[in-house]
Amino acid sequence: MCASPYYRLQIMMCAGTGCIASGSLDVRQAFERELTKRNLQNEVQIVMTGCNGFCAMGPLVVVYPDGVFYNQVKPEHVPLIVEEHILKGRVLEKLLFKDEKAKGRVPLMKDIGFFGLQRLIVLRNRGLIDAENIDEYIARDGYAGLAKALTEMTPEQVIEEVKTSGLRGRGGGGFPTGLKWEECRRYDNFPKYTICNGDEGDPGAFMDRSVMEGDPHSVLEGMAISGYGIGAEQGYIYVRAEYPLAIQRLQKAIEDARSYGLLGRNILGKGFDFDIAIAPGAGAFVCGESTALMYSIEGRRGMPRIKPPRSAEAGLWNQPTNLNNVETFANLNPIILNGGEWFASIGTENSKGTKVFALTGAVTNVGLVEVPMGTTLSSLIFDIGGGIPKKRKFKAAQIGGPSGGCIPLGMEDVEIDYESLQGVGAMMGSGGVVVMDEMTCMVDTARFFTNFSVDESCGKCTPCREGLKVMFDKLTDIVEGRGQEGDVEFLIELGHHINNTSHCGLGKSAANPVLSTIRYFRDEYDAHIRDKHCPALVCPDLIDFEVIEEKCKMCGMCFKNCPSNAIVWEKKKVAWIDKSKCTRCRTCIMNCKFGAIR
Amino acid sequence: MPRISIEDLKKIKEEQKGKMVLRGGSHRAKVTVHMGTCGIAAGAREVMNVFRELIAEKGIQDVILTNSGCAGLCAKEPMITVEVVDLAPVKYVQVDKEKARKIFEEHVLGGRVLEDYALAIGSETMAV
Numbered sequence: 001m002c003a004s005p006y007y008r009l010q011i012m013m014c015a016g017t018g019c020i021a022s023g024s025l026d027v028r029q030a031f032e033r034e035l036t037k038r039n040l041q042n043e044v045q046i047v048m049t050g051c052n053g054f055c056a057m058g059p060l061v062v063v064y065p066d067g068v069f070y071n072q073v074k075p076e077h078v079p080l081i082v083e084e085h086i087l088k089g090r091v092l093e094k095l096l097f098k099d100e101k102a103k104g105r106v107p108l109m110k111d112i113g114f115f116g117l118q119r120l121i122v123l124r125n126r127g128l129i130d131a132e133n134i135d136e137y138i139a140r141d142g143y144a145g146l147a148k149a150l151t152e153m154t155p156e157q158v159i160e161e162v163k164t165s166g167l168r169g170r171g172g173g174g175f176p177t178g179l180k181w182e183e184c185r186r187y188d189n190f191p192k193y194t195i196c197n198g199d200e201g202d203p204g205a206f207m208d209r210s211v212m213e214g215d216p217h218s219v220l221e222g223m224a225i226s227g228y229g230i231g232a233e234q235g236y237i238y239v240r241a242e243y244p245l246a247i248q249r250l251q252k253a254i255e256d257a258r259s260y261g262l263l264g265r266n267i268l269g270k271g272f273d274f275d276i277a278i279a280p281g282a283g284a285f286v287c288g289e290s291t292a293l294m295y296s297i298e299g300r301r302g303m304p305r306i307k308p309p310r311s312a313e314a315g316l317w318n319q320p321t322n323l324n325n326v327e328t329f330a331n332l333n334p335i336i337l338n339g340g341e342w343f344a345s346i347g348t349e350n351s352k353g354t355k356v357f358a359l360t361g362a363v364t365n366v367g368l369v370e371v372p373m374g375t376t377l378s379s380l381i382f383d384i385g386g387g388i389p390k391k392r393k394f395k396a397a398q399i400g401g402p403s404g405g406c407i408p409l410g411m412e413d414v415e416i417d418y419e420s421l422q423g424v425g426a427m428m429g430s431g432g433v434v435v436m437d438e439m440t441c442m443v444d445t446a447r448f449f450t451n452f453s454v455d456e457s458c459g460k461c462t463p464c465r466e467g468l469k470v471m472f473d474k475l476t477d478i479v480e481g482r483g484q485e486g487d488v489e490f491l492i493e494l495g496h497h498i499n500n501t502s503h504c505g506l507g508k509s510a511a512n513p514v515l516s517t518i519r520y521f522r523d524e525y526d527a528h529i530r531d532k533h534c535p536a537l538v539c540p541d542l543i544d545f546e547v548i549e550e551k552c553k554m555c556g557m558c559f560k561n562c563p564s565n566a567i568v569w570e571k572k573k574v575a576w577i578d579k580s581k582c583t584r585c586r587t588c589i590m591n592c593k594f595g596a597i598r
Numbered sequence: 599m600p601r602i603s604i605e606d607l608k609k610i611k612e613e614q615k616g617k618m619v620l621r622g623g624s625h626r627a628k629v630t631v632h633m634g635t636c637g638i639a640a641g642a643r644e645v646m647n648v649f650r651e652l653i654a655e656k657g658i659q660d661v662i663l664t665n666s667g668c669a670g671l672c673a674k675e676p677m678i679t680v681e682v683v684d685l686a687p688v689k690y691v692q693v694d695k696e697k698a699r700k701i702f703e704e705h706v707l708g709g710r711v712l713e714d715y716a717l718a719i720g721s722e723t724m725a726v
Contacts, residue, residue: 006654008646008663010620043650045617064620065628065662088633089666128621138607139614147604261601268604 007045009086012127014060016051016213017206017245018367023074024059030078035086044086050214052127053368054114057097062109062127069109070095114365117384119346121354122330123370125215131249134256137217143262145333146221149228150270153336158229159185162332164340166352171197171288171325172400172429173505174351174418180322184230184312187320192232194322195315196223196329198239198246199293201285202401203452204360205432208326210368211356212239212246215330216253220263220276222329225336227274230322235276238293240283250278285402285456289504290315290323292458303458304504325430327356347373351417355431361398362437364389371416378412381435392437396520400429402449402456403509405516406442425516427509441538442521443528447475449513456506464507467498471514479539483529488518537598540584544598547575551596558588558597616659626660627706630679634668640675641694648698661706674717680705691717 013019013028028046035041052060057071061081068091070081077095084090096105097112106112120126129136137143149158163178184192196219200208212219223235239246254276257263265273279297286292287302294316296302315321331353335343344352351373357380360366364386371380377397381387388394396406405426407414414420418428436445450472459465471494477483495511495518502508518525527535534542547558552574559569566581567588577588577597589597602610619625629649633642642665649663669677674691680701681687688711690701697715704710711719 006650006663007617007620008650008653010617012621064622065625065664067622087665088635088638089630089664090634128618135610135614136617138610139618141611143607144611147607151604259601268602268607 007043009044010064011044011046012049012062012064013046014050014052014058014127015048015131016055016058016210018051018055019058019060020245022058022072026075027059027061027073027078030075031082034078034082038082038087040082040086047130048132049127049129050125050131051210051368053118053123053210053370054365055368056364056366060127066091067109068107069097069112071097114367114369114384114386117379118370119354119372120370121334121343121346122211122218122327122356123215123368124334125218126210129215131214131216132252134217134253134260137215141337142217142333143221145336146224146228146262147268149225149336150268150272155185155229155231158225158336161340162229162335165331165335165343166340166347166350167328167331167335167343168351168418169325170327170331170355170430172403172427174428177324177328180312180324181226181229183310184320184322187313189320190231191234192230192320192322193316194223194226194230194232194235194324195293195297196235196237196239197288197290197293197323197325198237198243199281199288200240200243200326200430201283201288201456202403202430202432203449204358204434205401205430206358207356207368207431209243209246211326211330212237212243213249216246216250217257218330218333219250219326220253220257222324222332223276224263224267224274225332226322226324226329228272230320232322233273233275235274236279236297236316237276238279238281238287238297241280242283247278247280254278284458285452286458286504286506289506292504293323294321303460304506306503327431348415348417350419355416355428357431357433359385359433359435361433361435362388362392362440363435373417374415376413376415377407380416380433381412385435388435388437390437392439394435395438395440396436396442398426398434398436398445398449398513399432400427400509400512401432402452403427403505403512404429404432405512406436406445406520408520425512425519427512439536439538441479441534441536442517442524443475443479443534444536444538446514446517447472447479450475450510453506453510457510458504458506461501461503461507463498464502464510467494468510470494471498471511475514478525478528479534479542481528481532481541483525483532485529487529488522488525492518533598537586537589540586543584543586543589545577545579545582545584545588546598547577548596548598549574551594553594553596555593557591557593561587561591563587619660620662624660625662625683627680627682628662628664629702629706630681631663631665632667632669632675632677632679633665634672634675636668636672637675637677642676644695645676645678645693645698648695649702652699652702658707671717677717682706682709685709685711686719688719689717690715 061070061073159181167177168174287296289304291305292302311321356370396408454468457464495515498511559567566578569575631646676693
């Protein structure tokens with residue numbers, strides 16, 4: 001009989017954090033049980049992959065060789081999939097992805113707009129390899145970039161190649177990676193270090209987590225290449241302790257790479273020594289800042305320090321140190337293998353390659369996407385993201401997390417690159433995109449991000465520590481109806497002060513959410529302050545809780561859903577809200593389809 | 599696991615190729631066994647097993663074996679479709695273990711159509 005089992009079919013199951021949360025491990029068990037029951041365990045292989053990106057539709061299952069894409073698979077669907085698809089070759093219609101635009105079910109992964117419009121460099125292996133199997137990474141040209149660098153290139157040539165590629169830091173700053181390396185190489189103090197910044201802290205951002213979980217070796221390989229380039233023998237991955245799966249998979253990857261001799265002494269027999277350790281962080285946002293991060297690794301309190309000296313000269317333990325983001329490292333294998341010019345051919349004039357974005361908020365296809373630089377924001381939200389759910393209208397997109405800004409309706413054609421985004425008052429940031437619809441109050445949003453920055457301020461500089469708190473209190477006054485004429489001007493002035501006089505990147509950009517929402521949504525601030533009314537009906541103190549008679553269709557949905565019986569309604573009569581009973585919970589507003597409550 | 603050299607890297611890549619071909623790599627041929635209820639009743643499972651064994655035995659990495667539903671001609675099951683890259687697809691009817699072995703040798707690996715076993719060359723046109 002068979003020498004070794006020949007798997008004619010592979011079931012790729014997403015084992016990213018998103019799909020695990022929606023139950024992919026139970027589905028896996030169900031598959032194992034069902035395959036054994038039908039004696040197919042030597043014919044069909046189950047592969048657990050990293051995040052596939054389409055988190056909104058999880059748990060995801062892709063069946064190869066056909067590439068049939070099933071979404072929202074539950075354990076109870078499994079017997080049917082095995083019987084119909086695996087045994088009889090019939091695709092199971094009801095679990096296919098339903099495309100709202102095409103009004104039909106789409107069986108093949110490549111035909112789904114969400115996947116079809118992406119260009120994968122960083123996420124090249126997503127959904128295609130078992131994240132915990134080093135051989136599968138190698139099969140997809142893994143470590144071939146490192147091998148090429150060690151055999152065919154000098155460290156200087158490696159740096160030159162990265163400079164040619166035009167790769168810029170993917171953590172948000174956008175500093176050219178090649179220049180950073182070159183500077184670090186110039187100093188001859190030894191030891192030197194290269195650090196991977198996996199301290200992803202922006203609300204709604206999960207790009208780095210997915211890369212570390214789904215393709216950990218691509219990060220290790222990038223770090224080894226950078227170590228060779230700058231002349232470092234030790235690397236650290238700084239990853240927050242809130243990412244246990246990422247830590248676990250990175251740890252396994254490091255051990256596997258060591259046992260293959262791809263980390264450690266005399267790598268691939270080429271005389272290059274390099275090893276990596278994981279440094280778990282406690283989750284302080286400020287530790288994503290380079291100098292604070294290095295203090296944290298040293299075991300000291302994570303607070304930014306004054307530069308110069310720059311980290312390249314005196315970083316970790318005062319030694320020359322290079323720090324890059326997870327995504328930056330994941331770009332290096334393809335750059336070395338295909339050449340810097342290939343990479344530079346993708347993207348715009350000043351921003352090369354691709355960028356990974358985490359799409360969240362009011363968007364149909366919540367998930368992880370990778371697009372070439374220069375893609376428009378509208379294409380990202382509407383073509384890939386599938387637009388705004390519940391037939392609502394797009395209002396704004398918040399890009400760059402608490403340091404970024406909002407891009408409003410009417411400017412969604414802005415191209416995504418470092419300079420264009422800065423031009424409209426946002427920033428690339430690490431890649432979190434929070435989409436907001438018309439039911440979002442911009443003052444409340446600004447208050448949310450300011451609150452985040454208040455919590456995360458390290459306290460070193462007064463403008464950031466005290467100024468943000470004052471800003472937050474002022475915003476609270478506005479959303480609770482105590483706003484006064486002149487508050488907006490005060491916020492603008494205070495915002496500029498905070499941005500201009502803080503020391504680190506966090507403080508320098510902490511007022512951006514407030515400044516950018518004032519810039520584009522001044523009328524909403526004015527409505528809160530002058531009319532004491534929240535136009536988006538979000539701030540409970542600024543809602544009248546009155547029924548607009550002309551708009552009321554007398555359907556009774558408000559009456560049926562009100563938890564405190566505050567609504568008086570009879571069939572064919574306009575509803576009326578009894579304010580003595582109303583608790584301002586907004587349930588009626590959420591349930592009114594006609595916008596008849598103000 | 600032993601320390602590896604650059605040659606080993608290539609070797610591992612080669613060994614893993616079969617797995618990767620399934621996930622959208624390039625393949626040289628695809629064999630589809632029609633496995634509706636009729637096909638299974640007529641012995642399609644045995645035919646499928648023959649192909650699996652042959653592929654494993656010879657360590658072939660770039661042939662895809664898959665199944666699909668009833669091809670419509672239940673009287674002539676088990677049926678298979680062989681698609682060698684750059685050649686027209688061929689449907690074989692009433693395949694048994696012996697025929698399956700021959701088809702694999704001659705057509706899948708050799709590229710020579712076995713006309714005696716074939717029903718038709720080319721695929722059905724679809725009404726749109």
